[in-house]
Amino acid sequence: MKTLVIGANGQIGRQFCELAHRAGEPIRAMIRDPGQQAWFGERGIETVVADLEGDFQHAFDGCDQVVFTAGSGPHTGPDKTLLIDLYGAIRTIDLASERGVSRLLMVSAMRAENPQAAPEKLRPYMAAKFAADAYLRSSQVPHVILKPGRLTDETASERLATSLEESGGENRISRGNVAHALLHLLKARALVDREFVLLDGTRPIDAALGG
Amino acid sequence: MKTLVIGANGQIGRQFCELAHRAGEPIRAMIRDPGQQAWFGERGIETVVADLEGDFQHAFDGCDQVVFTAGSGPHTGPDKTLLIDLYGAIRTIDLASERGVSRLLMVSAMRAENPQAAPEKLRPYMAAKFAADAYLRSSQVPHVILKPGRLTDETASERLATSLEESGGENRISRGNVAHALLHLLKARALVDREFVLLDGTRPIDAALGG
Numbered sequence: 435m436k437t438l439v440i441g442a443n444g445q446i447g448r449q450f451c452e453l454a455h456r457a458g459e460p461i462r463a464m465i466r467d468p469g470q471q472a473w474f475g476e477r478g479i480e481t482v483v484a485d486l487e488g489d490f491q492h493a494f495d496g497c498d499q500v501v502f503t504a505g506s507g508p509h510t511g512p513d514k515t516l517l518i519d520l521y522g523a524i525r526t527i528d529l530a531s532e533r534g535v536s537r538l539l540m541v542s543a544m545r546a547e548n549p550q551a552a553p554e555k556l557r558p559y560m561a562a563k564f565a566a567d568a569y570l571r572s573s574q575v576p577h578v579i580l581k582p583g584r585l586t587d588e589t590a591s592e593r594l595a596t597s598l599e600e601s602g603g604e605n606r607i608s609r610g611n612v613a614h615a616l617l618h619l620l621k622a623r624a625l626v627d628r629e630f631v632l633l634d635g636t637r638p639i640d641a642a643l644g645g
Numbered sequence: 646m647k648t649l650v651i652g653a654n655g656q657i658g659r660q661f662c663e664l665a666h667r668a669g670e671p672i673r674a675m676i677r678d679p680g681q682q683a684w685f686g687e688r689g690i691e692t693v694v695a696d697l698e699g700d701f702q703h704a705f706d707g708c709d710q711v712v713f714t715a716g717s718g719p720h721t722g723p724d725k726t727l728l729i730d731l732y733g734a735i736r737t738i739d740l741a742s743e744r745g746v747s748r749l750l751m752v753s754a755m756r757a758e759n760p761q762a763a764p765e766k767l768r769p770y771m772a773a774k775f776a777a778d779a780y781l782r783s784s785q786v787p788h789v790i791l792k793p794g795r796l797t798d799e800t801a802s803e804r805l806a807t808s809l810e811e812s813g814g815e816n817r818i819s820r821g822n823v824a825h826a827l828l829h830l831l832k833a834r835a836l837v838d839r840e841f842v843l844l845d846g847t848r849p850i851d852a853a854l855g856g
Contacts, residue, residue: 515723515727516726520772524776565776568780
């Protein structure tokens with residue numbers, strides 16, 4: 435059985451797909467545009483063309499886990515935050531429920547549980563993440579919610595902290611570390627209905643996340 | 646015990662406050678700006694100044710029902726849709742739950758249950774309403790969700806339809822009719838955890854909504 439990766443062409447998505455494929459985990463990268471296929475094809479990674487804003491239920495065929503790391507990104511407006519980060523996540527949760535997917539790994543954000551504590555510019559995004567996470571929690575879908583801090587392009591240290599206390603107040607994490615955390619969680623199937631803040635830290639990933 | 650009206654200064658909100666006050670229902674109109682107070686003061690309607698994007702829990706003191714008819718409106722962007730229509734509703738639901746409010750009457754929208762069926766321009770708004778409604782349904786707060794069609798400024802006919810079949814496919818409703826429906830529901834306390842599509846129609850309000 436495969437893992438469907440939604441948001442595969444994003445910055446975390448590509449790193450995760452590459453790691454998972456090298457680790458021998460069967461994955462299917464969901465891409466919107468056939469032009470995005472070459473990058474995955476060169477690496478031998480299976481793709482499926484599907485639109486998170488349209489019909490994408492065929493992408494679930496033969497998949498028993500789902501990674502959701504889609505994000506509308508900083509260059510689109512809050513209308514896309516509503517359609518991708520909020521409603522794309524909701525439809526993914528609904529489809530995961532209908533298909534009886536064994537687990538959904540959701541990339542959310544630190545502070546999503548308290549949008550008012552976020553800087554004003556980030557609040558609309560955090561509100562979308564709050565609502566998507568709440569929808570997932572109240573669904574019947576077994577899940578893990580990942581809450582990375584501010585994303586950086588540093589090289590993955592493969593060392594994590596899971597709270598601001600532990601990280602000494604540093605609120606950053608490399609996208610590579612998020613990808614490594616996703617790979618660990620993909621394999622740690624006993625971790626169900628759990629939530630983790632993710633920050634760069636000092637603990638090996640398996641020690642930080644367990645499983 | 647009073648009914649807190651969130652979104653009181655909106656187009657539906659003002660009509661509802663006026664109707665409810667004339668009917669002798671104790672209400673408290675929540676307004677953002679003290680400058681909005683005059684309109685309510687002239688009519689003898691109690692107000693409380695509170696910010697739906699900030700702190701508004703004091704507005705709930707002494708209230709056992711809540712009407713949520715706030716909307717960011719057509720002149721603001723989807724960032725406000727996220728902060729008002731989605732997250733303002735979520736925080737209202739959370740406060741209603743904490744305070745043990747007996748009922749929350751939520752003004753949502755027809756088609757909120759299927760944003761993809763809405764015209765493209767309306768989809769982000771419908772996604773916000775979908776998520777707010779889902780949050781309310783999965784909460785412990787007794788509620789009624791109202792789903793009006795396209796709002797007009799026609800004079801209230803005080804006659805409703807509750808489906809497109811019944812309205813002959815006409816998808817409109819006057820804001821005045823929504824206000825009258827809210828007033829009926831405010832008094833019809835036996836109606837709990839119900840949802841109604843609201844359209845202009847031919848049935849008297851009590852026949853259309855029951856209670």
